[in-house]
Amino acid sequence: MFTPVETSIGALLLHQATSSLLYQNGNILGASGSLRQLFSAPTRETMGFFAGMAASYFPLKALAPQLITSYPSVPITLQVALFTVGVGLLVGWGTKTSNGCTSGHMLCGLSRLSGRSAIAVATFFPVALITHHLVHPTLYTEACPGDLPCYKPIYPSTTTTASLILLAAMSVLAARTVPKLIASITTPQASDKKLPHDTRSIARSATQFFSGLLFALGLHISQMSHPAKVASFFSFPSLQHWDPSLALVILLGVLPNLIEIQRKGFKTPPSFADKFSLPTKTLKDVDVKFVAGAAAFGVGWGLTGTCPGPAVLRAFAQPVWGSLWMTGFWVGGRLGDL
Template sequence: MFTPVETSIGAFLLHEATTTLLYQNGNVLGASGLLRQLFSHPTRETLTFFAGMAASLLPLKFFLPDLVVEYPVVPTTLSAAVMSVGIGALVGWGTKLAHGCTSGHMLCGLSRLSPFSLTAVATFFPVALLTHHIAHPSLYTSACPSTTTPCYTPTYPSKDTLSTLLLLATLVTLAGRYLPSLIASATTNPKTTRSKAIPASSSAIAPARLTTRFLSGLTFGLGLQITGMAHPSKVLSFLSFPNMQVWDPSMGLVILFGIVPNLVEIQMRGFGKPPMFNSKFEFPVRSFRDVDWKLVLGSAAFGVGWGLSGTCPGPAVLRAMRQPVWGLLWVGGFWAGGKLVRD
């Protein structure tokens, strides 16, 4: 069902996760790239980010159990296992070819006004929509269990849930913005100034960078779960448009309260000064000249996988932590699919 309050707050946390990592460590939060790094050449920062994502379940479980995502039971048939591996491989191959997925291109790329990311999103979104309509002609999803109440009918949290949710979002936001700086102040030479370039490999700022990674992962995981985007049915319900009976417009609020704040902050702050804990921003600058058949084909392949399952790499990580057998199949396919693309 449509959850405007929870989704809006969760979307703002997605904004915080991506811009905090960008302006403190100089990195783009691209879930597919990070997941690939985890298996190809893991680093402390990569491991710390995923540790943060894993930790995001704890505050929800203890304080907001109603917001913990309950995933569908994993089928134990051979055909279901092959399907999980196949979709994972399609997403892995597509995101490797297209250099990103929903987080890297949609959340981070669009807000930087990247023509490369705009092309990717303009490809995988309609392909996912079309794929969902073809593969699931009934358009039924478990996110809309009622056959009489339209899925776009809003539901609202109780006052206690809302107050707890706002408190959690505030604490996580403040921690992400200020805790790494406090740690940096305690571990670096007081004579060091922002005018001096600090390389990412500097041992003096390593604790601050790791803290940023952990808190970005934590905030990102919370955002995915609170918005409901971690649940495949929630995503598929959005892709059911224009069938209004089963359409859940929640993802539209992710665009409004996740991408738009990213856009505003990036346009206001720009990239004239280096990030807090790095000497430079580490993301590729691509124009329309860089758009090629690989980007379009890879984005389309990812769109097919996303439209079939409602799962992209970020939510897949969270589900894999809760359902390891499914995770072994999907992530294994993702890794294998990516290996088919030459670096």
């Protein structure tokens, strides 16, 4: 069902996750790229990001346990295992070849007015929608049971809304202040017996941690981490089965980023880096392989409603499913290097 309050709060948390990482560390929040780096060359910052994602369970459990994503059980048969690995491979190859997924291209790329990201989004979104229609012709999903139209909004209780606002405010405040507090700690002089601490490095790792925390909270609260919720968005234009929640994620995740980037720009260095680490490729670098990769990702996304960020959260909850999907993702990424 359409959840405008929860989805709006979750989308704003996704905005804060990408904004904090960009203007504090100078990095783009790309879930597929970070996941690939975790497998190939993990760093303290990368591990900090995924530790933050894992830590999202605890504040959610304390303040809004009903919004912790509940995943459908997966019977591990040979057929299911091969399908899960295959979908992971599609997503892995597609995101490697097209240099990103929904987080890097949609949340971050569109807000930077990247032509390459616009091409990627304009490719994988309709491909995902078409794939969902072909594979699930009834368009029914578990997110919209019963006879009520899926677009009909439902609202949380006043207590739940207050808890979500409190959780969001505390998380954003921590993400904005804790890394800066760490960076403000005086570094011991080189003449001291103790080796000087690299406070900037620690602050960057803290930023990664809180960005991962905000990112995961945003996915859980908006329920974009739930495969059926995403699949119901792909049921458009069938109004009976269409859940427009994802449209709010696009609007309230991308638009605030766009406004902030237009206001701040990239002339002033980020807080904990000498310069921004932004993609250098432009629209001129778009080729057939890039579009094919975006389309492959769209197929994988449309088949299951799961992209790399939500896949990480599901892997925490269902490790066997996660090991299968991640294996396919890793193999797909390796094939993308060929």
